Amino acid sequence: SMDHIIIGGVAGGMSAATRLRRLDEDAHITVIERSGHVSFANCGLPYHVGGLIEDRESLLLQTPSSLGRRFGLDVRVGTEAVRIDRERRVVVVRELATGTESELPYDHVLLSPGARPVRPPIPGIERALSLRDIEDTDALVAASRPARTAVIIGGGFIGLELAENLTHRGIAVTVVEATDQVMAPLDPEMVAPVHDHLRASGVTLRLGSAVTAIGRDTVTLSTGDEDAPVEEVRADLVVAAVGVRPDTRLAVDAGLDTGPLGGILVDSRFRTSDPRILAVGDAVEKRDALDGEQVLVPLANTANRQGRMAADIMAGLPAHDRPVLGTAIVGVFGLQVATTGWNEKRLVASGRPHRVIHTHPASHATYYPGAEGMSLKLLVDRDTDAILGAQGVGREGVDKRIDVIATAMAGGISASALADLELAYAPQFASAKDPVNLLGYVADNLRTGLARSIQWHELDEAVADGAVLVDVRTREEHDSGAIPGAVLVPVDELRQRLEEIPAGPVVVHCAVGQRGHVAAQVLTHAGREVRNLDGGYRTWLAGTSARELVAVA
């Protein structure tokens, strides 16, 4: 019988161990876990900090003894794998409580050691807490009890989840983010409503600011502006949440190859440079679904999937991995923020020709109570009409649309063909033309050249080049906020007032892009050169407010 040693007993590691047992009843399977717990719900930890998940035990999906009983696994918590001796094919493990070391022989090792929170090199960083495991959670709960103020360094997924949860505990939270936006996977105009919502929920956002020192009960902030006075912010509690880095110490010490991004390098069958050692999860580099390049995607769906598949491979089955889209979602004070594939920033940086579509649909038929607005963004390959990515922000139904788009991407469905998806409709759940279908309509119009659009950040240049900007909303809408320089001609009066529109190229806009589309068609048929402002006033406002913030910061 085989000796399999699995290092790391949570998402990837334990998914592998249980599957391996189902595939091989005779194997000796040992799981080595440094922390005091296995199979815990990492993703639930922030909500225990906030008290929403009251019962700490509910985060422990399995225990060493339950795993022993059900799966005959030899699970050792509080035990660190300190070295892999590849010559002798043994893993050296140390019981942390006693310091006792011992050697475990192996046929295969699976590494699923995860990722470590980055600890920025700031004076006083010792005081900052991080959140990775149950022990960290206990420490955070304890530290947050007496705290009245907290500074969270980093506005990523975990930082924002903690901002929400510490706020729920009644703590005044400041999020300090070095870049000009939280949630790096989102483009600036999509993140603007997230910024607004965080502020409205009581969080103080300090964008474009860095923590330069952590004191006893304050942190020091700098905006990089030498002339600005140094600023101190109260912080009974400081959390470092500036991202994670693959935990590769063991792999590096064993002489295994790492990749350009600092993760363990594996092939499509999870084999490291030593074929007896496999690796999965947050610790490894993945292949990107769009360009096949190496990428880090520290997410649970992928870690779980890879773990199960690694077990198949260890058991001799023919599985192999597929590339990743990086589909992700986070809840932020009731707002759903989700992405899949590439964002515009990355497409621009890589020089890949693309189209951008913004819409602002409702989560379900607006005549049925409870419909919520959302913003969607679709990124499309200009040459092939392939979907390159999507982003969504809203209170409801964003998760569904991003999952549908991620599935469409996996199935090779083109952007225009989203129009043809047959999605389940009743008024509580969707619209007869689902938001995803509408993205397909818009994509199809752009693909065929029926419609031409212009992005919010291209508007200034177009106007400078002589374009006339026409607002086709109603007077009431126009009066309550308009783009400077826009001429008001409501869409329903357009046919009668064509001659009022000055000569030259025209940009039309409405609130979200839909009436603009109707107006653009009328003007095009009248012989005008027209572009429709993509996403309308709403996207323009979000985009320019994001840009102004950058200018101010």
Place this chain on the structure above:
Amino acid sequence: SMDHIIIGGVAGGMSAATRLRRLDEDAHITVIERSGHVSFANCGLPYHVGGLIEDRESLLLQTPSSLGRRFGLDVRVGTEAVRIDRERRVVVVRELATGTESELPYDHVLLSPGARPVRPPIPGIERALSLRDIEDTDALVAASRPARTAVIIGGGFIGLELAENLTHRGIAVTVVEATDQVMAPLDPEMVAPVHDHLRASGVTLRLGSAVTAIGRDTVTLSTGDEDAPVEEVRADLVVAAVGVRPDTRLAVDAGLDTGPLGGILVDSRFRTSDPRILAVGDAVEKRDALDGEQVLVPLANTANRQGRMAADIMAGLPAHDRPVLGTAIVGVFGLQVATTGWNEKRLVASGRPHRVIHTHPASHATYYPGAEGMSLKLLVDRDTDAILGAQGVGREGVDKRIDVIATAMAGGISASALADLELAYAPQFASAKDPVNLLGYVADNLRTGLARSIQWHELDEAVADGAVLVDVRTREEHDSGAIPGAVLVPVDELRQRLEEIPAGPVVVHCAVGQRGHVAAQVLTHAGREVRNLDGGYRTWLAGTSARELVAVA
């Protein structure tokens, strides 16, 4: 400029008209609508009857004048198209208020006349109301005001929506359904929880019963059993909701071909047997995505999509239709009931080799508050691993999973490959292994032969043939309800108690199938011939209770 006449001004017709205007500013577009309203939200009508949608105006998405202003459409309500003279290329229309007839010349006609509610030939049927348009809605609202009891004939989508809405008005509702289940697109074991939920919500269900006569304030029921006494049920209000039939009168009178199912016959460019006359929506037969046969799918997503596409075709663009899956959803007192593709009944009837998978996952991570249980069913081609259909029932998240599966079907993603979908995960929204991923795991195990399953309705025969049934749940679970004859050996004790299990083939079961899967692997490795009861005790219970009901009825 072209003369386009569109007959029917709601989902398909008006989607065509607006799109056609965007494509052709010069065309003369006339929309003929018999009822007093266009662009109304058919799908919202039941909720206005129930009072949830209070404002009747909110159901009117557009009006003739708004459509005139925005789209330059000539919209004539209260006007019936009475005849199409194909020789002379005119449509004869009658203004219903005055009886005045006139002729409208055409280059193209688009028929989107929808479907009519079937009126069963029951004595007294005149008293039964139906629900199709705003006028029907007004009549139902008026009739339900004084009513204390209602009988709804037919347990389809609209019947159940009305059952909910009339109940909300405080009316005691009886649903009379001639077959042994409501919601024909679902298989019996999937519909069982819907029956339970309807009853728990106060609806009286009379399955396997027919209304044989409608009296002044009662209806007469018969179960077909000659010996049973005739039964009268109080019914201040009677609604006929036994389905819809394509409205083909105009097409048939004009000599256009209809198909085997009684719908208008069209090609993939919506052309009827007269290429100047196109038809879309509920009135036409579609092609089925699985076998390419003719099928009726009277749903709004398809009607809207076809309408838009027909406009493209009328304007000379190269669009063509795709086959339909029939993806549908209905809310029933807070329960989501959704389907896509074929059900098991249809697969069995057609003799197509298939696999069946039942699961009972949670809508999101169970450690995060608010997770709801759901039941999913996946139908898989035995030879190709293609997804053939899916059904879901639950309080939350069913819509998302059915949409994802429908998208996977459209993208040609195989059942096993559902395991690899990268769906958005955070604990509020899903699980790290999403229910859709888990369906993929189970499908993969069946495909590779790693696991073998048995369906609830095959169990009796297996046991009669000598199989041993082993319940691997806990004693507490077993004691609170078990399958007759099952031997209890909890999965966590199985390895120690292998010798207790009598010789012969084994069927294992747990609550939902998951522990059964673990147990089956242990027993298989011990050399036993094992099948795992698909969907576990929960599916067995639902299936057998459905069957008993049939036996009783």
